Amino acid sequence: MTANPGGTPTIVLVGHGMVGQRFLEALAERGLTATHRVVVLCEEPRPAYDRVQLTSYFSGRTPEDLSMTDPGFIEDHGIELHVGDPAESVDREARRVTARSGLVVGYDVLVLATGSYPFVPPVPNKDAEGCFVYRTIEDLLAIEEYARTKATTGAVVGGGLLGLEAAGALKGLGLTTHIVEFAPRLMPVQVDDGGGAALLRTIEDMGLTVHTGTGTQEIVTGADGAVTGMKLSDGSELATDMVVFSAGVRPRDQLARDCGLTVGERGGIAVDEQCRTVTDPRVFAIGECALAADGRVYGLVAPGYEQAQTAAATIADDEASFTGADLSTKLKLLGVDVASFGDAHGATADCLDVVYSDSRAGLYKKLVIGRDGTLLGGILVGDAEAYGTLRALTGSVPPVAPEALVLPAGAGAPAQLGPSALPDDAVVCSCHNVTKGTIRGAVTDHRCTTVPEVKKCTKAGTGCGSCVKVLGQLVNAELEASGVEVDKGLCGCFAQTREELYEIVLALRVTSYRDLLDRHGREGARGGDGCEVCKPAVGSIIASLAPTIGASNYVLDGEQAALQDTNDHFLANLQKNGSYSVVPRIPGGEIAPEKLIVIGEIARDFGLYTKITGGQRIDMFGARVEQLPLIWARLVDAGFESGHAYGKSLRTVKSCVGQTWCRYGVQDSVRMAIDLELRYRGLRSPHKLKSAVSGCQRECAEARSKDFGVIATAGGWNLYVGGNGGATPRHADLLAQDLSDAELVRLVDRFLMFYIRTADRLERTSAWLERIPGGLDHVRDVVVHDSLGICDELEALMAAHVSHYRDEWAETINDPEKLARFVSFVNAPDTPDPVVAFVPERDQIKPDLPLLNIGLRPADDILEGSARR
Amino acid sequence: MTLALETTDLKVRLRLEDDWFTVCDLSTLIPGRGVAALLPDGRQAAVFTDRAGRLYAIDNRDPFTGAAVLSRGLTGTHRGRPFVASPLLKQRFDLESGQCLDDETVRVTAYEAKAA
Ligand code: SRM
Ligand SMILES: Cc1cc2nc3c(=O)[nH]c(=O)nc-3n(C[C@H](O)[C@H](O)[C@H](O)COP(=O)(O)OP(=O)(O)OC[C@H]3O[C@@H](n4cnc5c(N)ncnc54)[C@H](O)[C@@H]3O)c2cc1C
Ligand code: SF4
Ligand code: FES
Numbered sequence: 009m010t011a012n013p014g015g016t017p018t019i020v021l022v023g024h025g026m027v028g029q030r031f032l033e034a035l036a037e038r039g040l041t042a043t044h045r046v047v048v049l050c051e052e053p054r055p056a057y058d059r060v061q062l063t064s065y066f067s068g069r070t071p072e073d074l075s076m077t078d079p080g081f082i083e084d085h086g087i088e089l090h091v092g093d094p095a096e097s098v099d100r101e102a103r104r105v106t107a108r109s110g111l112v113v114g115y116d117v118l119v120l121a122t123g124s125y126p127f128v129p130p131v132p133n134k135d136a137e138g139c140f141v142y143r144t145i146e147d148l149l150a151i152e153e154y155a156r157t158k159a160t161t162g163a164v165v166g167g168g169l170l171g172l173e174a175a176g177a178l179k180g181l182g183l184t185t186h187i188v189e190f191a192p193r194l195m196p197v198q199v200d201d202g203g204g205a206a207l208l209r210t211i212e213d214m215g216l217t218v219h220t221g222t223g224t225q226e227i228v229t230g231a232d233g234a235v236t237g238m239k240l241s242d243g244s245e246l247a248t249d250m251v252v253f254s255a256g257v258r259p260r261d262q263l264a265r266d267c268g269l270t271v272g273e274r275g276g277i278a279v280d281e282q283c284r285t286v287t288d289p290r291v292f293a294i295g296e297c298a299l300a301a302d303g304r305v306y307g308l309v310a311p312g313y314e315q316a317q318t319a320a321a322t323i324a325d326d327e328a329s330f331t332g333a334d335l336s337t338k339l340k341l342l343g344v345d346v347a348s349f350g351d352a353h354g355a356t357a358d359c360l361d362v363v364y365s366d367s368r369a370g371l372y373k374k375l376v377i378g379r380d381g382t383l384l385g386g387i388l389v390g391d392a393e394a395y396g397t398l399r400a401l402t403g404s405v406p407p408v409a410p411e412a413l414v415l416p417a418g419a420g421a422p423a424q425l426g427p428s429a430l431p432d433d434a435v436v437c438s439c440h441n442v443t444k445g446t447i448r449g450a451v452t453d454h455r456c457t458t459v460p461e462v463k464k465c466t467k468a469g470t471g472c473g474s475c476v477k478v479l480g481q482l483v484n485a486e487l488e489a490s491g492v493e494v495d496k497g498l499c500g501c502f503a504q505t506r507e508e509l510y511e512i513v514l515a516l517r518v519t520s521y522r523d524l525l526d527r528h529g530r531e532g533a534r535g536g537d538g539c540e541v542c543k544p545a546v547g548s549i550i551a552s553l554a555p556t557i558g559a560s561n562y563v564l565d566g567e568q569a570a571l572q573d574t575n576d577h578f579l580a581n582l583q584k585n586g587s588y589s590v591v592p593r594i595p596g597g598e599i600a601p602e603k604l605i606v607i608g609e610i611a612r613d614f615g616l617y618t619k620i621t622g623g624q625r626i627d628m629f630g631a632r633v634e635q636l637p638l639i640w641a642r643l644v645d646a647g648f649e650s651g652h653a654y655g656k657s658l659r660t661v662k663s664c665v666g667q668t669w670c671r672y673g674v675q676d677s678v679r680m681a682i683d684l685e686l687r688y689r690g691l692r693s694p695h696k697l698k699s700a701v702s703g704c705q706r707e708c709a710e711a712r713s714k715d716f717g718v719i720a721t722a723g724g725w726n727l728y729v730g731g732n733g734g735a736t737p738r739h740a741d742l743l744a745q746d747l748s749d750a751e752l753v754r755l756v757d758r759f760l761m762f763y764i765r766t767a768d769r770l771e772r773t774s775a776w777l778e779r780i781p782g783g784l785d786h787v788r789d790v791v792v793h794d795s796l797g798i799c800d801e802l803e804a805l806m807a808a809h810v811s812h813y814r815d816e817w818a819e820t821i822n823d824p825e826k827l828a829r830f831v832s833f834v835n836a837p838d839t840p841d842p843v844v845a846f847v848p849e850r851d852q853i854k855p856d857l858p859l860l861n862i863g864l865r866p867a868d869d870i871l872e873g874s875a876r877r
Numbered sequence: 878m879t880l881a882l883e884t885t886d887l888k889v890r891l892r893l894e895d896d897w898f899t900v901c902d903l904s905t906l907i908p909g910r911g912v913a914a915l916l917p918d919g920r921q922a923a924v925f926t927d928r929a930g931r932l933y934a935i936d937n938r939d940p941f942t943g944a945a946v947l948s949r950g951l952t953g954t955h956r957g958r959p960f961v962a963s964p965l966l967k968q969r970f971d972l973e974s975g976q977c978l979d980d981e982t983v984r985v986t987a988y989e990a991k992a993a
């Protein structure tokens with residue numbers, strides 16, 4: 009019997025959150041969207057998005073990036089999605105749902121996926137202006153708005169998973185941040201006392217203030233009713249401009265209660281193993297609103313996904329059940345890795361612990377082992393590298409002694425226990441329940457040859473993302489085993505990576521590309537002429553190390569000239585018609601009127617097009633090769649030098665006006681920007697380097713979009729690294745804070761040299777930071793804590809660069825032999841290239857584009873008689 | 878066209894129809910780096926030498942963009958054959974035949990070159 013007799017049966021889904029969306033996908037996978045009418049009531053003003061990644065908004069992800077709903081998916085499957093229209097009542101007798109808009113939908117099957125709501129403890133003034141919760145994109149936008157306009161300090165109530173997420177968000181907004189936690193440690197549910205101590209130490213080191221064992225008694229408000237502070241259980245009062253409650257969640261089961269469905273004592277819609285409500289076989293409940301058959305309400309997304317699959321299978325009359333799930337989690341909270349898996353608290357009878365703890369370094373690792381040696385679970389804080397492998401090994405006896413699994417590299421022999429040690433039935437991706445065997449099958453049977461293909465094929469790695477590392481290792485191992493060579497070499501000429509070539513050049517003091525090719529190139533490439541990929545890459549390595557290895561640090565000297573891309577070879581940027589642009593360095597964007605006038609005069613005299621660039625300086629376009637030295641001569645004469653707009657090297661260090669003029673400024677950002685630009689100018693690197701310095705947290709110089717960005721604090725400078733504008737923007741991460749001038753420069757020296765040493769060709773710092781094992785934490789260990797003992801060497805390399813810097817333009821105009829190269833024609837040095845011509849536009853010039861428009865010449869249209877054959 | 882005979886320095890010469898056209902002193906060329914030459918009919922040639930001292934010349938105009946820039950590209954060896962990559966959009970051209978390696982329908986003029 010259907011709700012509309014004779015018509016197609018109808019499935020109504022209430023709640024379009026993460027689990028609701030997964031349920032819709034499961035319906036589509038089973039073909040149920042074709043045989044059923046599917047209606048979705050979605051309370052939020054936008055379709056499902058990735059709530060787990062909410063905090064990544066503060067590192068640059070937009071609400072659109074967070075979306076999990078491809079409009080094509082909803083349309084293709086004919087799903088009727090009502091956004092911003094929550095269900096208000098259910099009539100189970102008549103099998104009808106009524107939505108707020110008045111819409112009434114009859115159902116054959118009703119699925120409740122209403123999620124949870126944040127629990128706010130009943131303290132006085134909890135609803136005052138300045139009090140927030142953190143669950144939706146709307147919450148996040150409201151918090152951001154308030155923090156930007158009305159707050160400099162914020163407090164989070166609750167030190168659990170969500171509380172730390174919220175604290176990370178407040179800190180990311182530049183607020184002085186407090187965490188108030190009732191329990192005696194942070195993350196009481198996931199970690200034990202030892203783990204909590206390691207976490208506390210690291211979080212305090214980041215400048216957050218943590219109050220554990222402390223309750224919140226009252227929110228204090230000012231005369232205007234807005235938050236001014238909070239009273240704590242220890243009698244003290246904490247001054248704060250805003251409060252975010254993150255004291256846990258409660259299932260949203262009101263709709264279910266109102267229509268007479270059974271709910272648990274502590275909430276949650278009671279369901280059986282098929283996710284059917286125990287009261288009504290036509291109604292299902294999945295996700296955080298459901299009280300599962302094992303008596304638990306799951307607050308993580310992976311079990312919710314399993315429930316979504318189970319409900320869809322049951323509706324399709326397939327066998328499926330949800331009997332309980334693993335509570336393993338790996339999180340990156342405030343940049344600290346925290347993972348717990350299996351029986352993390354050692355609840356199993358007779359189990360034993362193996363613990364490694366170094367609270368100085370913020371490290372804590374515990375494994376819970378059964379009497380027979382079976383790995384039962386564990387907790388990792390500070391370094392969760394091994395999480396993917398350990399989680400998958402849970403339930404079996406690991407192939408090496410447990411202590412070897414927790415000792416850090418360097419302390420005793422660390423076990424390199426890779427994913428190859430896993431059995432085929434080990435679950436590698438717990439979000440989508442994908443085993444190692446399935447992943448191997450994707451490579452061997454489905455012929456996937458890359459990680460993205462395997463992700464698409466198996467869904468592994470598309471949930472929380474914590475298994476992606478192990479996934480990558482498995483895919484590569486499988487490809488290698490099946491004979492597909494995974495060639496990590498730089499190009500057809502070198503089997504080494506850029507990083508390996510750097511080490512060879514440095515260790516063996518190789519100053520010649522040919523030597524490197526003939527001695528270290530691939531067999532077939534030795535003695536040849538290399539290629540356009542490795543030549544500039546090796547040229548850049550030699551230039552970065554020039555003073556240290558004894559090579560010339562002038563890129564046009566000798567053989568080096570033949571390695572440079574055209575831009576570096578002409579020390580200018582090639583434009584589409586064969587002319588060049590000229591960008592003089594304007595350190596920090598500061599320029600005196602006299603110098604501005606010189607630029608104007610030169611541009612006028614040579615008829616160049618001028619434009620203010622996005623990098624706070626001036627670009628002059630349309631110079632022919634033979635004009636370049638004449639232009640440089642006048643620029644050099646007026647005190648300018650090359651801005652390296654052409655090089656994979658330092659571009660600009662942007663500044664804001666800072667303390668000297670700005671009423672908010674707390675440091676002299678212009679002076680620091682100039683100092684940094686002059687220090688690192690001319691430094692050749694794997695890709696271009698950009699920087700900026702802002703005079704206060706308002707960040708007018710956009711420092712967090714730079715490779716290394718500096719933001720002034722009352723106590724000195726905060727250094728951020730790995731930012732990027734461009735096509736894939738990324739906010740830079742905080743590396744260290746409140747640095748003095750000297751400390752800042754020392755850290756930047758080390759950071760840049762470590763990047764130059766280990767990055768791939770054309771890999772910006774942002775991509776590098778995301779790629780290298782251990783990420784930001786590893787970089788911090790190396791450059792701040794000197795964990796590899798190489799900091800002295802990194803500093804010495806930079807010192808050599810700084811002391812050997814010379815301006816390439818000045819050098820070139822003083823060298824007649826080099827100057828001879830700056831002609832359009834070797835046999836007619838005074839004749840300009842006729843293809844470089846210009847037409848007027850908006851009072852300036854632009855390239856004569858029709859002149860270029862020669863069309864592609866077919867292969868057989870070759871001048872008679874002049875061809876070789 | 879008359880050719881001035883130099884006894885001291887070797888000259889780079891290109892074959893045009895039946896004449897050998899002098900471009901420059903051989904010593905001007907850097908292995909792996911090109912120069913552009915203006916030909917009597919207004920066309921341009923990009924002239925290269927490799928590390929073995931062999932000479933190559935092809936049309937200087939990049940057929941993909943129209944700009945006369947092939948002489949400013951990076952050279953290399955691909956499957957044992959010499960090539961230059963356009964500095965603008967990076968398509969590679971075989972230096973002996975002028976054939977584009979990234980688009981088989983495109984080819985530029987190749988000239989015979991010698992040092993004499
Ligand atoms: C001139 C300028 C545009 C303008 O008129 O404002 C410009 C022009 C070019 N940019 Fe840019 N970028 C310019 C500022 C920027 C900025 C803004 C900034 O620096 O604050 C960005 C975003 C910030 C960033 O890099 O993270 C920017 C992101 C890019 C990218 C993308 C990089 C990325 O990591 O995604 C490229 C492509 C690349 O480098 O691979 C690029 C590449 C280029 C190239 C080199 C493309 C090319 O090969 O022809 C352009 C040649 C410049 C020339 O001929 O002089 N340009 N470019 C700006 C020169 C700034 C300067 O004074 O040196
Ligand atoms: C900041 C943050 C970080 C997190 N990090 C992690 C993590 O790292 N790992 C992890 O596993 N989990 C994490 N979680 C938890 C995870 O987000 C949830 O487990 C997951 O979103 C649950 O999905 P759901 O569909 O059950 O609920 P939700 O995603 O909350 O979706 C429920 C939806 O139903 C809507 N709704 C409610 N009532 C009605 C109604 N009457 N009519 C229509 N619509 C209605 C709600 O508006 C909501 O959009 C995090 C949560 C937050 C907030
Ligand atoms: S970043 Fe701060 S100091 Fe600099 S201009 Fe903006 S408000 Fe002023
Ligand atoms: S474990 Fe979450 S995506 Fe694989």
